[in-house]
Amino acid sequence: MLTLKFAVLPGDGIGPEVMAAALDVLKTTTSAAGIDLDYQQADVGGIAIDNQGSALPDSTVEVCEAGDAILFGSVGGPKWESLPPAEQPERAALLPIRKHFSLFANLRPGLLFKELTDASPLKTERIPDGIDIVCVRELTGGIYFGPKNTRELEDGDIEASDTMVYKKSEIERILDVAIASAKSRSGKICSVDKANVLTTSVLWRKTATEYLAAKAPDIELSHMYVDNAAMQMARDPNQFDVVVTENMFGDILSDEMGIVCGSLGMLSSASLGTQNNQHGHPFGLYEPSGGTAPDIAGQGIANPCAQILSGALMLRYSFGLNELAEKIENAVRKAVKDDCRTGDIAFGKPSMTTSEMAQAIMDRL
Numbered sequence: 001m002l003t004l005k006f007a008v009l010p011g012d013g014i015g016p017e018v019m020a021a022a023l024d025v026l027k028t029t030t031s032a033a034g035i036d037l038d039y040q041q042a043d044v045g046g047i048a049i050d051n052q053g054s055a056l057p058d059s060t061v062e063v064c065e066a067g068d069a070i071l072f073g074s075v076g077g078p079k080w081e082s083l084p085p086a087e088q089p090e091r092a093a094l095l096p097i098r099k100h101f102s103l104f105a106n107l108r109p110g111l112l113f114k115e116l117t118d119a120s121p122l123k124t125e126r127i128p129d130g131i132d133i134v135c136v137r138e139l140t141g142g143i144y145f146g147p148k149n150t151r152e153l154e155d156g157d158i159e160a161s162d163t164m165v166y167k168k169s170e171i172e173r174i175l176d177v178a179i180a181s182a183k184s185r186s187g188k189i190c191s192v193d194k195a196n197v198l199t200t201s202v203l204w205r206k207t208a209t210e211y212l213a214a215k216a217p218d219i220e221l222s223h224m225y226v227d228n229a230a231m232q233m234a235r236d237p238n239q240f241d242v243v244v245t246e247n248m249f250g251d252i253l254s255d256e257m258g259i260v261c262g263s264l265g266m267l268s269s270a271s272l273g274t275q276n277n278q279h280g281h282p283f284g285l286y287e288p289s290g291g292t293a294p295d296i297a298g299q300g301i302a303n304p305c306a307q308i309l310s311g312a313l314m315l316r317y318s319f320g321l322n323e324l325a326e327k328i329e330n331a332v333r334k335a336v337k338d339d340c341r342t343g344d345i346a347f348g349k350p351s352m353t354t355s356e357m358a359q360a361i362m363d364r365l
């Protein structure tokens, strides 16, 4: 019997609530297909600081290393906001995990179901069929990881610098992820850069052009400057299919895509590593795009869809179980279409609790 081994890190706030729902959906989906789940749970973020004195204890890293993927909730909250920035849950847990597992590719589906167009700040006539795009962001290079410096100048002034660095090989490996994504979709990639100003972007654009021509000539490649891409995302997001970009531009653009797609409670994400797991697929970390939602934590009313859809991405990318992933995605779509809603996506319809929403999804698997 096939067994899926992964780490479960629920984290803080609504994390444990939506994680319980996602695990229920995963168990129901896989057991019907004769697949076993072997997961181990561990503390991360604020709860790990409280219990073990560190946002990412060694024991948690060991649990992650023992599995083929990580299903992650979210971390942080008001209780830990007074800690020094370097010790705060997001910075002290998420960034080191990304680094430790070389999670270089972040995929965020920008998916807004037709039934939920009300959730988007865009006028419905601009997105009559909802939104369906993907942002592929390079996650371990660029200005966030390049050399940094702060120094006092001779005249007493203070100067700080961050350096944006990219290697051709780093650009090519993120292009591989974008190509794979585009091949499973409409075959279009828009590469976003700032090649009119930045040297790294000149290399990015040249590499994208040459690499796509050599490796995937059937893919339609376009280039866009990041300032224009930000405008186009707000004007007509569906002109994109797969957007590929460097770390900082992707950080900003993917958040813009998130708000254009409505509730954070629906948005999942996958961060893929350089290493393959024992199934021959990338080791990855799968998490909702939103945070710990302290305003509704503990009430059992959070939307579990983002966490459930993150579980579906884990099945697809780290275990190669595309059909089961689609089964979950279709069940979520069907539940929403049948007016099963949590408060964040209710828009006048009756609201369900987190566990009722999970049950509605399981009923439609």
Ligand code: NAD
Residues within 6 Å of the ligand: 014, 018, 073, 074, 075, 076, 077, 078, 090, 094, 264, 265, 266, 287, 289, 290, 291, 292, 293, 294, 295, 296, 301, 302, 303, 304, 306, 344
């Ligand atoms: P947030 O994303 O937690 O919440 C923003 C708004 O969206 C809130 O009104 C919240 O109720 C709503 N929301 C988010 N997810 C929802 C869901 N599943 N169902 C229903 N409503 C949902 O943003 P914030 O207030 O900026 O951050 C809160 C905490 O989370 C902070 O400590 C922050 O550092 C942390 N955070 C963690 C991550 C992560 O772990 N990856 C990401 C972002 C923020």
